[in-house]
Amino acid sequence: MKLLIVDDEAEICDFLKSFFEERNYDVRVASSGQSALKAVEEFKPQVMLLDIKMPGMDGIQVLSEVKKKFPRTKVIMVTALETRDKIEECLRLGADNYITKPLSLEYLENDVREKLESLSGSNTP
Ligand SMILES: [Mg+2]
Structure with a gap:
């Protein structure tokens, strides 16, 4: 059960990482869009928690890349005060x-x- 957590706020990453590790998930974190894409290539998570608002490459850009290359990866967007449009x-x-x-x-x-x-x-096996 591989889970990738992407958020530019370190406290959120740490918090979610320990929460899911306690529940026996194999967790990696990334704190930027660029490092998230790298982690997706290397780690191949089944599920990804992806913050929308990050400096530089934002979650929307990451989502678009991930779905192109790894369409089976499930992506759950994490939003603060995003507009309905962004969602x-x-x-x-x-x-x-x-x-x-x-x-x-x-x-x-x-x-x-x-x-x-x-x-x-x-x-498929
Ligand atoms: Mg953020």
Whole structure:
């Protein structure tokens, strides 16, 4: 169960990393769009939590690249005060869901699990 967490705020990465590691996920974090793309290539996560607002390459650009190269990777967008327009753009680009900050960890965990289950259901050996 490989999960990649992408957020430019280190505290959010640390917090989510320990939360999911306690639940036996194999977690990596990235703090920028560029390093997120690198991590996707190397780590090949099944699910990704992706912050929209980051300096430089933002989450929307990362989403678009990831869905082009690795369409099976499930991407859950993490947003603070994004506009409806941005969220709709993400969904159009193939985002699998979105969650707003402040984060509800229970909701987030359920969603991650659900995305993983939908993957294993359609897995080829
Ligand atoms: Mg941010």
